[in-house]
Amino acid sequence: MDEFERHGVAVVSGRNACARALRSPELTSDPGGGSPSVLLRDGDDHARVRGVLRAIIAGLEPFPDSLRAAVEDGVGGLGPAFDLVRDFARPVAGTVTSAVLGVDLDDVFLDRLEATTANLDVFGGTDGAGQAAAFRLAVQLSRAEAEPGGLTALREAHAAGRLDDDELMFNPVVLAHAAYENSLNFLACAGLELASGSSRSVRDMVTAICPARYVLRFGPAGPVAVSLADGLPFGLGRHACPGSGVALAEAEIALTALARRLEGGCEVGEVRWKTHPVFHGLASAPVVVRLRDG
Numbered sequence: 001m002d003e004f005e006r007h008g009v010a011v012v013s014g015r016n017a018c019a020r021a022l023r024s025p026e027l028t029s030d031p032g033g034g035s036p037s038v039l040l041r042d043g044d045d046h047a048r049v050r051g052v053l054r055a056i057i058a059g060l061e062p063f064p065d066s067l068r069a070a071v072e073d074g075v076g077g078l079g080p081a082f083d084l085v086r087d088f089a090r091p092v093a094g095t096v097t098s099a100v101l102g103v104d105l106d107d108v109f110l111d112r113l114e115a116t117t118a119n120l121d122v123f124g125g126t127d128g129a130g131q132a133a134a135f136r137l138a139v140q141l142s143r144a145e146a147e148p149g150g151l152t153a154l155r156e157a158h159a160a161g162r163l164d165d166d167e168l169m170f171n172p173v174v175l176a177h178a179a180y181e182n183s184l185n186f187l188a189c190a191g192l193e194l195a196s197g198s199s200r201s202v203r204d205m206v207t208a209i210c211p212a213r214y215v216l217r218f219g220p221a222g223p224v225a226v227s228l229a230d231g232l233p234f235g236l237g238r239h240a241c242p243g244s245g246v247a248l249a250e251a252e253i254a255l256t257a258l259a260r261r262l263e264g265g266c267e268v269g270e271v272r273w274k275t276h277p278v279f280h281g282l283a284s285a286p287v288v289v290r291l292r293d294g
């Protein structure tokens with residue numbers, strides 16, 4: 001019995017059953033309570049907020065040259081010993097998330113973003129710590145100076161009456177979290193595959209690694225966890241990831257640069273995994289690059 005079943009949450013698995021569930025009008029993403037988050041609503045309000053976010057993400061399609069150069073320089077500059085989470089995946093995911101929002105995000109911000117995830121309340125209980133971290137980030141972003149980019153676009157959508165006050169307060173954090181967390185986990189796991197000698201394509205790796213293992217829906221008989229592990233890493237239906245193109249481009253660039261860095265071979269030290277029931281990822285994976293020519 002997995003963690004969901006222990007909490008009385010039904011689990012749907014198998015690709016066809018999951019695809020049907022994700023497209024079903026019977027199952028909603030809205031747990032009730034009127035959340036302003038794009039992830040936790042359906043219907044016209046969801047489509048309206050999603051439209052604003054989709055236009056922001058389209059600003060990174062195709063992936064901008066300056067962002068490509070920043071990712072390549074960062075990965076190319078890794079020293080002879082580094083951690084695939086702390087030194088590879090985190091800076092790449094952080095750089096891309098900064099570009100999505102058009103805001104400089106420091107380590108404190110990224111720590112809070114990860115705290116939000118670690119505590120993310122997936123069982124409908126009351127986890128104050130995760131919510132507190134998300135709330136602090138929302139306040140921080142509401143005061144942040146923004147360059148052209150996602151946060152400015154959200155503020156403009158608010159000024160134009162396309163977002164209400166609550167939607168403007170919380171969706172910058174939702175966007176930051178969506179852009180950061182799954183990419184962080186995917187990049188680190190895929191980096192470990194590379195370091196272990198795999199040469200699968202990025203698309204095959206994201207399907208196999210599946211960093212977001214489940215999405216939660218609510219039906220007439222209660223909450224349902226829909227598994228994405230059978231070939232649906234970006235979900236499906238109304239909430240399917242609008243950032244999948246950016247995520248794949250980001251991974252292609254970062255993993256190609258990492259493969260170059262690891263060309264001469266490497267040793268992988270002790271690997272530690274996170275234990276979150278939804279977000280599948282590494283806690284740390286130290287790597288030492290072999291010196292070329294002895």
Ligand code: HEM
Binds near residue numbers: 050211235
């Ligand atoms: C490997 C990286 C990524 C994976 C595996 C992933 C996966 C997902 C999944 C499974 C969902 C659906 C959630 C649901 O149905 O409840 C989702 C939603 C979302 N993702 Fe991604 N994502 C990734 C990267 C990104 C990036 C880079 C961005 C932004 C640039 C992004 C933006 C979003 C947004 C805004 C949503 C909410 C969509 C909605 O509720 O309508 N994601 N993502």
